[in-house]
Amino acid sequence: MSDPLPPPPPELVGTGSALFLDADGTLLDFADDPEAVAPPAGMIATLDGLHEALGGALALVSGRPVEGLDRIFGRPAWPAAGQHGLERRDGAGRFATVPVDPDELARLRAVVHATGEALAGVRVEDKSWSVALHCRERPEHEAELARRAPALVAAFPGFELQPGNRVFEFKPRGMDKGVAVRAFLDERPFRGRTPIYLGDDLTDEHAFAAVRERGGIAIRVGERTPTHATFTLSSPNAVHDWLNAVKTHLMQGAANAT
Numbered sequence: 001m002s003d004p005l006p007p008p009p010p011e012l013v014g015t016g017s018a019l020f021l022d023a024d025g026t027l028l029d030f031a032d033d034p035e036a037v038a039p040p041a042g043m044i045a046t047l048d049g050l051h052e053a054l055g056g057a058l059a060l061v062s063g064r065p066v067e068g069l070d071r072i073f074g075r076p077a078w079p080a081a082g083q084h085g086l087e088r089r090d091g092a093g094r095f096a097t098v099p100v101d102p103d104e105l106a107r108l109r110a111v112v113h114a115t116g117e118a119l120a121g122v123r124v125e126d127k128s129w130s131v132a133l134h135c136r137e138r139p140e141h142e143a144e145l146a147r148r149a150p151a152l153v154a155a156f157p158g159f160e161l162q163p164g165n166r167v168f169e170f171k172p173r174g175m176d177k178g179v180a181v182r183a184f185l186d187e188r189p190f191r192g193r194t195p196i197y198l199g200d201d202l203t204d205e206h207a208f209a210a211v212r213e214r215g216g217i218a219i220r221v222g223e224r225t226p227t228h229a230t231f232t233l234s235s236p237n238a239v240h241d242w243l244n245a246v247k248t249h250l251m252q253g254a255a256n257a258t
């Protein structure tokens with residue numbers, strides 16, 4: 001059956017838009033090792049151009065720490081939300097994190113590491129305020145992780161489970177990408193703009209709901225259903241091409257205005 005969602009026309013983005021971009025699976029192709037990802041050639045220049053054309057209203061919104069995003073994207077000045085909204089660098093460059101109970105986090109971390117060690121080939125990614133179990137290299141463990149993860153997190157009331165693409169993440173309760181996007185939209189330079197969010201995974205659905213409730217547009221990357229999105233792009237390659245087309249459209253508009 002063909003996908004009922006259409007591709008987004010680049011003209012959807014205007015100078016009054018704000019652009020929110022997920023990283024893995026949207027800007028970045030998946031890799032077995034979370035540390036082994038890299039943006040395709042030319043993407044950082046494209047994002048720099050869009051950041052400028054949108055008056056700074058472009059932000060990365062990721063499950064990764066902001067520090068990890070900075071390493072991958074060459075330490076840009078762009079606003080960013082990391083660890084599903086637990087940390088945020090706002091439009092003025094200020095960085096803030098949500099406080100986490102360090103004792104509960106330490107106990108959770110120990111249980112997650114023990115779970116990973118018991119399943120050969122399952123990777124543990126320790127991200128300071130959240131922890132993830134990855135099964136991309138051993139997808140045969142996915143069903144077992146899906147069974148164990150809810151029981152594991154139930155012992156830690158301050159934390160919740162965020163499933164994703166071949167990953168089970170344990171993060172402090174109450175924070176998600178929707179909370180992060182709403183916070184950006186209440187501040188300059190995002191305030192008053194129409195939000196447009198691109199993402200591929202379950203965690204992005206929180207942000208899709210947030211932008212739609214503010215009159216914005218959600219664009220799903222890939223084919224995952226169900227979704228709050230109304231447009232789709234097939235892959236990170238298609239996202240890169242689309243972002244280039246958006247940049248060209250914005251620059252033509254600026255040239256025509258002079």
Ligand SMILES: O=P(O)(O)OC[C@H]1O[C@H](O[C@H]2O[C@H](CO)[C@@H](O)[C@H](O)[C@H]2O)[C@H](O)[C@@H](O)[C@@H]1O
Pocket residue numbers: 022023024025026029030031032033034035037061062063064065125127132134135136164165166167169201203
């Ligand atoms: O919100 P995102 O920017 O999409 O981040 C979500 C998680 O992405 C990373 O994991 C995913 O990508 C890895 C590298 O390609 C892949 O190995 C893994 O299977 C994917 O789930 C990242 O490692 C996590 O920390 C992010 O939360």
